[in-house]
Amino acid sequence: MDLKIKNKVAFISGSSSGIGYATAKVLLNEGAKVYINGKDKKKLDDSTEKLKKSFPKSHVFAVHGDFLQENQVDEIIKKLPDIDILINNVGIYKSQSFFKTKFDDWMDPFQVNFMSGVRLSKHILPSMLSKNWGRIIFISSECAYLVPEDMIPYSVTKASMHALSKGLANLTKGSGVTVNTIVPGSTLSEGAEDFLTSLSKKDNIPVEEVKKRFFENVRTSSLINRFANMNEVATTVAYLSSPLSSATNGSVIKVEGGSTS
Numbered sequence: 001m002d003l004k005i006k007n008k009v010a011f012i013s014g015s016s017s018g019i020g021y022a023t024a025k026v027l028l029n030e031g032a033k034v035y036i037n038g039k040d041k042k043k044l045d046d047s048t049e050k051l052k053k054s055f056p057k058s059h060v061f062a063v064h065g066d067f068l069q070e071n072q073v074d075e076i077i078k079k080l081p082d083i084d085i086l087i088n089n090v091g092i093y094k095s096q097s098f099f100k101t102k103f104d105d106w107m108d109p110f111q112v113n114f115m116s117g118v119r120l121s122k123h124i125l126p127s128m129l130s131k132n133w134g135r136i137i138f139i140s141s142e143c144a145y146l147v148p149e150d151m152i153p154y155s156v157t158k159a160s161m162h163a164l165s166k167g168l169a170n171l172t173k174g175s176g177v178t179v180n181t182i183v184p185g186s187t188l189s190e191g192a193e194d195f196l197t198s199l200s201k202k203d204n205i206p207v208e209e210v211k212k213r214f215f216e217n218v219r220t221s222s223l224i225n226r227f228a229n230m231n232e233v234a235t236t237v238a239y240l241s242s243p244l245s246s247a248t249n250g251s252v253i254k255v256e257g258g259s260t261s
Contacts, residue, residue, distance in 0.1 A: 003242035006031030010241065011083050011124075013037050013067065013116055014090025016047040018189040019139060019237075022230035023087060024051060024060070026238040032085065033059035037076065039066035067116040068092075068108060083124045084131075085241045088117035088161075089139040093154035106153045113157035114164070121168055125177070133176040135241045138165045140252075142185045145260040146221070162252060169250030178249040180240050185256025186219055188227040223258030 010027050012020045016038030024034045028051060036051070038044035041064050048062040065076040067090050091113045096105065121136055128134025143151060144158040162181055169179040186192070196214075200207045215225045233255050239245055240253065254260060 001244075003030045003238055003244060005085070005238075005242050007033060008084040008241070009033045009035070009081055010085035010087065011035045011037070011063070011080055011120070012087040012089055013120065015087075016040065016044045018191065019184060019187065019230050019233050020087070020089040021047055022234035023089070023237045025054065026231070026234045027085070027241065028055040028058040028060060030238060030242075031058075032241075033061075035061045035063050035080065035083075037063045037065060037090070039064075039068075039072075067112045073116070073119055077119065077123050080124075082127055084128070084133065085135045085137075086120055086124050087137045087139065087237060087241070088120060090116050091139070091141075091154075091157075093151055095148075095150045097150065098152050101153060106156075109153050109157045113154070114160050117161065117164060121164075121179075125168065125171070128177045129172065129175055131176075133243075135177070135245075136165075136168060136179040137237055137240050138162075138179075138181040139237070140181050140183045142183055142254075142256040142259050144183065146219075165252075166250050172249065176246065178240075178246065180245075180248060180250070181252045182233065182236055182240065183252060183254045183256055183260065184228065184233045185222065185254075185259045186214070186227050187233055188229050192227065219259055221259045222256075223261070226257070228255060228257060 010032050014020050015024050015036040024036050027034050044062050051060045063076055063079050065072040092109055138161045140161045141158040143155040147155040165179050165181040196207050196210050199210045215222055236255050
């Protein structure tokens with residue numbers, strides 16, 4: 001299927017690995033020009049080179065910067081060209097007791113996960129409206145619904161995304177711009193694979209058994225009883241980036257295997 005995004009310009013925050021990187025690959029394969037971002041410059045440069053090798057005729061660019069650092073956010077925004085597709089993907093989290101959380105444990109994920117989308121959207125949306133075309137996509141999480149007791153700050157930021165996305169979508173009424181949210185579930189990212197491997201070694205059981213136990217004991221509401229692969233999420237993001245999705249606006253699209261349904 002031709003998603004009709006050839007030469008469209010996309011920026012994906014937090015995309016040197018994981019879902020953001022997988023999305024970059026799908027968009028590049030469709031002919032989009034893609035700007036990826038990360039706070040670790042070496043990792044970002046390595047990811048950029050890998051994409052260039054995989055898609056030698058493509059246009060891929062690196063925008064280094066940490067969304068936790070306000071001055072770096074300003075620099076990221078200054079480096080961006082006119083953007084057609086904005087994918088607010090960057091996110092941080094940590095596991096800890098709610099009763100031990102400190103001020104920064106709340107403000108850091110709020111700044112990175114939520115305010116990055118506010119600042120990028122505020123900068124990019126006016127141009128989209130003036131062109132009468134654009135796509136803004138927020139990458140949320142099933143944790144917005146299934147809140148782990150040790151990840152409350154992260155979950156709050158993801159739930160807040162939904163209100164922000166809907167509010168921005170209301171601002172696009174009657175235009176060719178859309179704003180939507182995607183809710184991934186348990187996804188087999190590099191980080192998830194590392195975590196599963198560590199549990200496998202700790203408990204001296206195969207990784208496949210660790211995965212099985214996760215869905216038997218933790219994510220029991222899943223209807224697919226498996227981890228999604230990153231491409232399943234990335235292709236959904238790519239569709240919402242396309243003119244083919246023009247009737248979808250202000251929506252929450254779930255790619256979580258039915259875990260929150």
